[in-house]
Amino acid sequence: MIEIKVYTAHGLITCRHRHNETLLQTLQRHEIHLPAPCGGLGKCGKCAVRVSDEEAAGPRSPDEDRYAPAGSGLRLACRAVPQSPLTVTLTERVKTAADDSAAKGGAIDLPVVGFPMVRSVELMLEPSSLTDQRSVHRRLIDELDDPDTTVSLSAVRDAGRLMEDLSEPSDAAGLMISGPSGDRLVAVEEGVRDVLPALAIDIGTTTIAAYLVDLSSRRVLAVRSEENNQGRFGADVISRIAATAQGQDLTAVIRLQLSKMIELCAESARIATDGVLAATVVGNPTMIHLLFGLDPDPIGRAPFMPLSTEQLEIDMVALGLPAHPEATIVAAPGLSAYVGPDIIADILASRMNETGHLSLLIDIGTNGEMVLGDSRGLIACSTAAGPAFEGANIRCGSGGIAGAIDEVLRDGDALVLGTIGDESPKSICGTGLIDLVALLLEDGIVDETGRMDLAAARESPAYKDRVTERDGEDVLVVTTPGEPEEVVLTQGDLRQVQLAKGAIAAGVRTLLEEAGVGAHDITTVYLAGGFGTYVRPESALRVGLIPSLPVERVTAIGNAAGAGAARLLIDRASIEEANRIVAMSRYIELSRSETFQHFFIDEMIFP
């Protein structure tokens, strides 16, 4: 495998080239999307890149003569098939949704309309005189001419410095931060800032994603995705709550981790951390409680009354996060102890609340949350789906890390495995697990009760060499039998999948029953979250994770929680929309629902 270093506007990204693929394909696999309107046929020249070595980028095609002639230092990415390590510089600013492989699933779309949370305003500074002795502060207030806008002392200080010895009227740029309590002028500068960096943060129980967004160009400057360091206190929110009750300071853990992530994002985007001007954050209620220093304890026990489900706003520095001293962090509102700001952000991103067609949104993370509805109203529930799809309690399970099997197909008698980062397989993540189970169901190796049929497997050419025993337990070897690093599936793993799948499917059926509609009434199923984005809809349908519907009605919407958080940054009015979504939503508590219990038992069976 050849390493290709790519300098983008947002820093260096290292890509791994697969044998015989074009440079364009390599970059696309690493989510660096070069324009290729001609479809990669060497006709348009839009995918031209600067290369460190024209030779190393492989034999020239005559198609390149027009846009990337020999000796120009350029090559067309769609024609170049690298032969040796290479450094590539993008000739245009290209959207890079991710800057490290861990951010897989982190791509977000940014809305293009709306007034962002931070913006520049034009100001006219006039020299002081004996006939106009208004203070600098008063001049700024008069200039802004909006009773809902406040002027911070730092802006007054800035303007005072700019007005020293001013002899004639002069233009200046004001930096305005919008909070839910109004706009605040926080700085006055000579020129308009090129970039207005702000952060959209999605704190998952397992994974944290931070998007550094430029609110001026509406571009993603950097993405950072990390496993949540709270993981050492347990995989699910209940363990985290218990650890907190035992005196562990999980608030300090998340604040420290976020601080470091912000520093890394800023470094990668080559900005100073005090240039970070605003942040929005979403996450499940426990994660939000911990970040804001609220005791999550009541979330862990009936009647599940969280301290807050409200929109929260506080100075970033008050949470110990590196940022501009006047930067505010806004947490989106949530609905209940288990349907949090992350799900409201999912809805914001899907816009399912804006259409008259019935939609179902499923966000499967460490918990599984489901929302059903349309512009007339939404109902939501949450199931303790368990973190099976994030690898917990699965013998060789893992999250979406490099080397995790994320794709399982059968080609004749061979199993074809895809892995994250195309590394040699070390574990299996949720999407791989669903693919595998779907395949085993289809091939009759697992029956509808979830039992592994060893006899059938031993008779099948595709599986016979894969059935064996490990630590006294029958297992199916997923990796090529005989390889030293082995990934296996156990009967226990299948039970975990059944429990998780059963909980989600039962939650969906409970919502349908509450709404008085059938699965066939659903126009669109939105799958959100990293798992939702990468799970193969066919497999999800085959195992019964989602209602039996034509596959074209299923849409993966990526990290919708992160996209919703970014929408809050880019379109400040959407915080009102978030509150409207809460107001139009009804929460169904499944723990006391007999309907749910009934469906749960029923849905444990595979279709």
Added chain:
Amino acid sequence: MIEIKVYTAHGLITCRHRHNETLLQTLQRHEIHLPAPCGGLGKCGKCAVRVSDEEAAGPRSPDEDRYAPAGSGLRLACRAVPQSPLTVTLTERVKTAADDSAAKGGAIDLPVVGFPMVRSVELMLEPSSLTDQRSVHRRLIDELDDPDTTVSLSAVRDAGRLMEDLSEPSDAAGLMISGPSGDRLVAVEEGVRDVLPALAIDIGTTTIAAYLVDLSSRRVLAVRSEENNQGRFGADVISRIAATAQGQDLTAVIRLQLSKMIELCAESARIATDGVLAATVVGNPTMIHLLFGLDPDPIGRAPFMPLSTEQLEIDMVALGLPAHPEATIVAAPGLSAYVGPDIIADILASRMNETGHLSLLIDIGTNGEMVLGDSRGLIACSTAAGPAFEGANIRCGSGGIAGAIDEVLRDGDALVLGTIGDESPKSICGTGLIDLVALLLEDGIVDETGRMDLAAARESPAYKDRVTERDGEDVLVVTTPGEPEEVVLTQGDLRQVQLAKGAIAAGVRTLLEEAGVGAHDITTVYLAGGFGTYVRPESALRVGLIPSLPVERVTAIGNAAGAGAARLLIDRASIEEANRIVAMSRYIELSRSETFQHFFIDEMIFP
């Protein structure tokens, strides 16, 4: 002199008993005001106090038999004439306007109407249940039912703790702080707090006064008055601005001093500093700039454009002041670079803007500010009166400190001197200086041009022994000739008085001319500030410091700036009133007024 220790509800106060005065009189001189509805005639028993030694409190009067019988440990303060050192405990909570002698002049009246900046609200906490899963935060919002009120996370945390294991609805007390941007619920507690401490702060160039006020009972809990530690950088604002320009950190100096004063006030009132819930601050614009960390430089040079004359609001902890973490400090708005929040507070306290009668307000501190007007409008100016009245540039001058001569009368051929704290005379303060000059004018020892007539003095029995020479300069000895500690008046001192008096009188005449009225149209002259409170109106009239008017039109209103600051605490609506005062006021810049220059020369002459 006998020392009497008095334990009040606000701490220990040490009083000095004068020969033959009653205990009631001693306490009154130290501003401990016992109730004495019978006028101190031994009839009502309201002034009964507990004494350490019934004998030491002097011979018993038969009047005491009823309310303070022998052996009860009580004495009537109005009848007891202490003979030896004594410890007294007040039997009731008695208003102590001052807790140290330096606070002389610090007594303030508190308004009795209005909603204070901090108040308790009743809240009903209901147990959570599966049928009502509203978050704690949402319950508080619903309970307050006011869209302009915000709920802080600390209040959410408090309520969460109180609601743990709550089985039936329960009353609680909410602590609400009003800021100009709305009300904020900052704490939720089981019971209503007894006291709601808040601070009214008046930062003078020379003296700082801090009043710790209980917003629940509207009582002053403690007063602290200190010389401004910035004094070492110069006596007037111009020297302070220059010191700042040279890199001295006067912001740190004032913040440190205020912090210590707050600690001492809290200690004296026996409260924790984090019980301080709000503060208001007034002062001249330079002092306010320095406190808030704004560069005062533009105040020091034409065209005198300050960075801010606006109402300012910030967290107390952001200024490094010890207080409740959610406590806000509000600075009143000002009018110009030299008519600041202190003068707006004077006007608030005098209520001269609320009446149809023409009033003149004079606040003589390190500068002299004057305001003329009525409910239709106000005009104001400021003169660099110089700190002569605070002792600067006066050979034996001082501020109002213990041992300063603050009163000079002639009784036959003897000069009778009053001193602050009744200590032996060590210096002369502004009020003593005005008394002395008025007396010398009256006795023909100083002529209208301000010249000391040594020949006349040598012929006068009252002054002949007092004329002498010190360091080659003719002086008049004010203290008893021959005493080792000598206070003298020099010709140079008289010139300083003429300059200061001339500036103030000329400022007043400029305002009258601007308003198109005469001095006789003035119904009331308000004298504000320590100097204004204690200057004898007759003497001020005699030297021509205030316009020639019947003495009964002159009213001393004490530390009106401090009282105005306290009004802002006790009646939160008065911050709007302060802004209205600014809007209805016009500032006259005297530095470019020929009228003022003309009057100034004219007013240098004594009447």
